[in-house]
Amino acid sequence: ICTIVDMDSLEVEVDVNEAYINRVRPGQGVTASLNAYPDLDIPAAVIATIPAADRNKATVRVRGGFKSRDPRILPDMGVRVAFLGEELEAAETPAAEPGVWVPRSAVAGSGTDRHVWVVLDDAEGAPFVERRNVVVGTAEGSRVRITAGLRSAERVVVSLNAGLEEALRDGLRVGLAD
Template identity: 35%
Template sequence: MKRRRKLRWILPAAVLLAVLVLVGAAVARRTPTVRVAEVRQPLPGEQQTELSASGYVDSRRRSVIAPLIAGQLVEVTVEEGEAVRQGQVIARLDDRDARVVFDRAQAAVRSSEAQLAATEAQAVNAERTTQRTRNLARQGVIPRAQLQDVETAGRATQETLNQARAQLAVARRASEAARLQLAHTVVRAPFDGTVSKKLANEGAVLAPAALTGTNLGGIVELVDLHALEVEAEVSEEQLSRIHPGQPALIFLDALPERAFPGTATTVRPAIDRSKATATVLVRFQSVPQGALPDMGAKVSFLRQPLPPEALDAHGQPPRVPASAVVRDAEGSAVWVVRDGRLVRQPVLVGERVGDELSLKQGPGAGTQVVVAPDPKRMHDGRRVKVESGGG
């Protein structure tokens, strides 16, 4: 009886123990989730940075080039990416109507000049006649009334001469206007620059005052690549920390490995209501090769200028969060996540900078390492999941 009672307790206990062993094994095999951060390369001037802002590259001279008159485009002489000089011909409009108007105006000038010459000759003759008549009248050869008639005719001739001179002036002004209209059929570059966009092709009918349409009257967009600057957006509460002439570092998204010195030049006196930001213009000290308008950029406004040797980001060791470095009997190390598995990698740490440690030896920038690793869950080769939003 006692034996049966004993077996009755042993069997459930064995089953429970087996279940606990199976659950423990399943828990042990479960893939843990870890939080990661990337080993990063510190940016130049971090310790001297007053504040940072994002923006875009633009040019102080950037224009859509359009004709001053309406007309049909018959030739575009430049292509996108081509460098042009000030005064270089960019395009030509159909000039047939303008040329007819100019020729007519020139003919009117010649006609007015001939009319003026004839009137001047008549005026000279009238003046001589008036002088002779006055002499004869003084001698009593002719009556006074005849002298009055001759003087009246002379004054009329002088008025005709004045009219001829005025008509010639009007004809010359009209000719000048026609000449300008003809000149406007040739579109020239207003400054040295590079064609960034071609907006119209031969056959397009352009109107400079157009408010609709695909090209808005433009032929090309011209950009001066030697006058680039960054338009950085700074929140309004931070504006008091920016002043003209303040040194800055510019980081281009397209050239992430380099820092370019710059200077804050202007704070635009307007606030964007929707974003509560103001635009600060930051000029390159020397425009870098490869920089283009509309490139993304980040700007670090500095407390003081940096020496040239401090601009090299590769001159500083990479950094990791201090919580990622573990110290045990084997020394200092970090747990690297590589292809979804843990790899223990020894490191040689340098100075502490804020919440980070510099690495004299260890993984390179961009490597994912586990933050605040749990020693009980860290094993070489163990598969892990990266926490969503980590790194």
């Protein structure tokens, strides 16, 4: 018995919370990050939304295709994805500054002492926050590009205010809003 794989047509399948599925559309840009290579961001695009929901998990499956072939991508590898908005796709050019876009409200500090609060999951899957120093690049409207310290597909606290910033500390367990 053997498994035959067409390496030229590898795809990524992810489960998206049904509350957010209205934001996903065919052709939308996706950045994929393999668990085996977390610093490697691979461009992809949404191929289709599978027209069936998983009632137990309240998710909908989405298929995406990689824009280019990479020998590090193997079948059944773990992957994290970030769906890009229309403005992000339009802003990306081959000469674009590297990094990820976040809302201005997610970045705290000033000058060269800037940071975000990244939401991670502990061994039991419970979310907690971690302060992460970042380098801020260009700014456009209500968003800024983080050029170092944050990877695509990482979750951040997006609405920092003075009271919340003072209450956060490394390792603090948090609840996530839908």
